[in-house]
Each structure stands twice: as C-alpha cells, then as structure tokens.
Amino acid sequence: MRIAVCLCQVPDTASVIGFVEGAVDLSRVNEVMNPFDEYALEEAVRLKERFEGSEVTLFCVASSSAKEMLRKALAMGGDRAVLVSTAELSDPFQTAMLLSRAIAGFYAGALPDLVFCGKHSTDFQSAQVPLMLAELLGMASVSAIIKLQASAEGLQVEREIEGGIEYLDVHYPALFSVEKGLNVPRKTTIKGVMEARKKPIDLLPVTASERPFVEITGMEPLVTKKTCRFVTEPEELVRLLRHDRALF
Amino acid sequence: MTVPYSEPTGKRGDLAAMTKWLVFLEQREGVVKQSSIDAWNRVQELAASRPDVAVSGLLAGPASLGHLEGSLAGKGVIAHAKDECFRLYNQERYLRLVADILNREGAGSLFFADTVLSRDLAPRLSVRLHASLLSGNPIFDDARAADDGGCRRPVYSGSFIASFAPRRPLGIYIIASRRTPSVDYPGARIAFVDLEACAVAGEALFPLVRRLAMHQGTLDVAEAGIIVAGGRGMGGPEDFALLEQLARLLGGAVGASRPVVDEGWRPHAEQIGQTGKTVAPSLYIACAVSGSLQHLAGMGSAGTVVAINRDPHAPIFDVADYGIVGDVHLVLPKLIEALQEFLKKG
Numbered sequence: 001m002r003i004a005v006c007l008c009q010v011p012d013t014a015s016v017i018g019f020v021e022g023a024v025d026l027s028r029v030n031e032v033m034n035p036f037d038e039y040a041l042e043e044a045v046r047l048k049e050r051f052e053g054s055e056v057t058l059f060c061v062a063s064s065s066a067k068e069m070l071r072k073a074l075a076m077g078g079d080r081a082v083l084v085s086t087a088e089l090s091d092p093f094q095t096a097m098l099l100s101r102a103i104a105g106f107y108a109g110a111l112p113d114l115v116f117c118g119k120h121s122t123d124f125q126s127a128q129v130p131l132m133l134a135e136l137l138g139m140a141s142v143s144a145i146i147k148l149q150a151s152a153e154g155l156q157v158e159r160e161i162e163g164g165i166e167y168l169d170v171h172y173p174a175l176f177s178v179e180k181g182l183n184v185p186r187k188t189t190i191k192g193v194m195e196a197r198k199k200p201i202d203l204l205p206v207t208a209s210e211r212p213f214v215e216i217t218g219m220e221p222l223v224t225k226k227t228c229r230f231v232t233e234p235e236e237l238v239r240l241l242r243h244d245r246a247l248f
Numbered sequence: 249m250t251v252p253y254s255e256p257t258g259k260r261g262d263l264a265a266m267t268k269w270l271v272f273l274e275q276r277e278g279v280v281k282q283s284s285i286d287a288w289n290r291v292q293e294l295a296a297s298r299p300d301v302a303v304s305g306l307l308a309g310p311a312s313l314g315h316l317e318g319s320l321a322g323k324g325v326i327a328h329a330k331d332e333c334f335r336l337y338n339q340e341r342y343l344r345l346v347a348d349i350l351n352r353e354g355a356g357s358l359f360f361a362d363t364v365l366s367r368d369l370a371p372r373l374s375v376r377l378h379a380s381l382l383s384g385n386p387i388f389d390d391a392r393a394a395d396d397g398g399c400r401r402p403v404y405s406g407s408f409i410a411s412f413a414p415r416r417p418l419g420i421y422i423i424a425s426r427r428t429p430s431v432d433y434p435g436a437r438i439a440f441v442d443l444e445a446c447a448v449a450g451e452a453l454f455p456l457v458r459r460l461a462m463h464q465g466t467l468d469v470a471e472a473g474i475i476v477a478g479g480r481g482m483g484g485p486e487d488f489a490l491l492e493q494l495a496r497l498l499g500g501a502v503g504a505s506r507p508v509v510d511e512g513w514r515p516h517a518e519q520i521g522q523t524g525k526t527v528a529p530s531l532y533i534a535c536a537v538s539g540s541l542q543h544l545a546g547m548g549s550a551g552t553v554v555a556i557n558r559d560p561h562a563p564i565f566d567v568a569d570y571g572i573v574g575d576v577h578l579v580l581p582k583l584i585e586a587l588q589e590f591l592k593k594g
Binding site for chain 1: 461462498554
C-alpha cells in the first residue's frame, strides 16, 4: 500500500507570539508538528505495519526549517519525506496546489492508495487544505474521521457530526483528514531516531504559480480580558444572570 | 499528469445589477439545523443594509418546513431539494447540487453555517468553482470599503484577529456560529419551491454514508446556547453528574477541557479548545477550569462567561464576567438549588 501523509508545522502552544510594527512576530516561536498531523501519521504507520510492502511518504510545504520536524516524523515510522520548500507564505489553495504537484510528481502520475492529513492546523484552523487537495487530486475524501477499518477491498470510516456519528463506506484511493481520538500517537524510540537519520528527505524547491484565492489583509492582537465581578453567593449569581443578562 | 485545474472561462454576471447571495441550509433527520437558521438570519442581517442584494436559499434533503414558521428573517425564495437521495449527506451529490443551484441563480456569494458538513463540502467546492473560501465573521458593512466581502476571525489560539480578503469573483463563506435569539419574524416573506427529482439518484457515489446514528437526548456542545464546562479540578468522572444536572436545568450541554478528555473522564466530542471544538454559546459556565490559552481558544467568543474556581488567580477569571471563588463541590449544589428555586417561581 502506498500511503502519503501531509504534515505541517505550527507554533508550540507554549510559545509567545510577538507583535512588532503591526505584524505578527514568529521569530521567538518554537515550531512543532501540528498535533492533528500526529494522528494522521500514526494511522498511516499502523496500516504500513499491517499491510506488508507498504511505504509511508511524508509531504510538507514549509521553509527548510521543517527538516527537524520531518526527522521526528521519520522516527515515528515514515519511510521518506518530500519537503516542498517555499519561502513565501501561501494560502490554503496554494498549499494544496503545491502538495498535489509534489504527490503527483512523486508517484509519477499515479495516485497513492491513501492520503492522510490532520483535520486542521491549530494555528489558523482553516481546515481547507486536506479537502482542497483531494479535489485537486481527484480522490474520494472524508474529513475529520475518528475511526478507520481498512481491508484490501475498501474502507469503512466513522465521523463525528453534531450530536451523532456517520458511518461511511469508501473505496481506494482515498484521502482522510483525521480528528483527535482516531488513535494514540506513539512516542519516538532511540532506535527510531537512529534509523530516521538514514532516511531521505528530498527537497523540492518550488513557488506557487497560481494566484491565491484568499489573502490576509490585517492582523491585530486580540484582547479578550474582561473585568470579572466576583460574587460570593450562588443566589446572587442567578439573580445577575437572570436580570442583568436575561440569559434564562 | 496534469493537475486538474484551469482558470475559469465562464463570464460573470453584470456586477452593476442585483447581487445574489445563496445560503445553504442543512437538515439532519428531516429537521433544519438551528445553525443553518442562525446563518440565514445572519445573512439577512448583513443584506439589510444592502439594497442591491437579493438572498435566496437552498435546503438539501427532505425536511418538515412547519417548524420553520416565524424563525426565518427577511425575504427570499428557498429551493428545497426534497428528494430522498439528499436525506443523508453525500459529498459528491451535494457538491453537484450546490454548484448547479449556484450557477442557475447566478449567485456571487455562497454562505454556510460552520458545521462538520460545511467543512467537508466547502473546500472541494472552492477548488471546483475557483471560489475564495473564507470563514469567520463576514464583513459587508459598506460596499465601497476596501475590506468589504472579507472575513475576520481569531487565529493563533485567539491571540490575534486576522482579516481575510477574497481574491476570486465568487466567494464562499463559512459563518462562525453565533446563536441568534429565537424571536419571531412576523414581517418575513419566505417562499419555498420544490426542486425536481434528483437526476443522479441511482448512482452510488462514494464516500457513501451507510448509516447515521444520533446520540439520544443529549445536546451537542457545538450547538448549545448554554454550556457548563468542567476541568480537571472537578476531581473525577463521577463529579460531572453535578454539571449534567446543572446543564439539564439550563437546557444546555456539558463541555470539558482537554485534561478531562485525555484522562478519559469525558468523550472527545465534548472537548472545548484548540484540539477540540470552538464554541460560541450565550452563556458559558466554567467549573474548575483553570483557563489555559488552549482552552480559551475554544470559548473566546462566548457571550457571558461565569467562572467557578478555588484559585482566585486562575486565568479563567481574566476572561469571565462573573466569578465565584470556591470549591465547585460546595458551590455547584448551592447554585443548582438556587436555580431550581428560581425556576419554580418563574
């Protein structure tokens, strides 16, 4: 089975993002693998372990600084990585476009059997790249899956919807974006880290030739601080919520 | 292999004439979702200051229209695709339906409520129609303004608010959830027209939703107007009975912080925050939730926030409107009792 996993980097949640001269300053930010991508990678590696002769290839659109993150992903069980290195910022459509080219190029025009992506990146939470990529590749897709059962013939997946669960049947080739809960990602082992050093990371320097669909035109710090009114008695709170706020 | 993408060749409609907006309405098990009703009303609100805009709707799947009486604002025609083949969500079938109606209507903007379905559908639609896809709060205050037609939403765990602008003539908007008050709109003029039967009904289009199982009797946190959330400070899974009781009293849903879900005390479906759901209820009661940045990222748009915590320095109090410093095990029973007393009096 040929499995592709798309990975991206996001600021570590403990990092403080600066704001300098009207722009976001990410210079002091520690970048890590997007948490949802860890579930995507874990699922791919589990399938590789089940289906003999499988290969897991990682695809990432980022600056060359993503190599360290890709080494970790290789240590978790990826076989090789393709880093689409681009210095420019790209919108989700451009990112999907670059990924689709990298994937089409890597598999020489054929499609991988499966593509896994995280549900969304935790920094922008757009949740657009995975399904845009599926449309560009012409693959079946299901977003935000929480369960996957694969056989040689086809796949059965589950997706959490508001207040319930959808059970879906899918054929190969297919792309899935994955939700937390699908699995528990493994920790890297020393053996894995050693092996990862020998695995190839191919650099694919490209620029987006398509214009973006969407542009960011402004970014401002968001102040969410409120002045808390402390009360001591629950009766008082009920009265305030009812009369001052008319909430029930 | 050539990647299937080309610049569109079709002509756009005359921009000086009426601008058409299309709102997608979603049903589950024959009931139009509240989030879709909220989205429709929000779009009507945006259109109210724009005399050049006409709003229409598309409702996919058989649904009872009776309970919509009075809940939809403004005026417009809603096309009802009531064919059985749209009852369960089918990505490809829905894609074709929306693209077809959008084309027929000549709409320049398409609006969705922020749901699991729209997040599954809209990105593919965006590529297929070469349309800009924006999510958050749409900006349509002034047609002459530079940011008109854009969207604003929090990014980086709610530390920043970003403005996004479309760069394509066609815009698809996923509107951030916001409960509109359930008031009656007596002056509204909404007409429903049935669409003809589905042309591709017999075709099995994968991925296929084989089955849908709804959880009985519980409200989803993403759709609740009131949320009672618990953090690790609750103590254990059995302590959430108090929160369930409070949520029932208020007609709300129970939510949880990440540590609570990671401990296995509550299901992931209830998790609020960066790796959980983003919610915007009118009332959010945070019980023994410390208020990490990751948690705040998921509830930053809540209306009124109440925090109950033992630690007076817990960051949750910085984003709360009302606070009680104390042990949830002592405060919550009193709060429940006070509320019961209150509701009895009416």
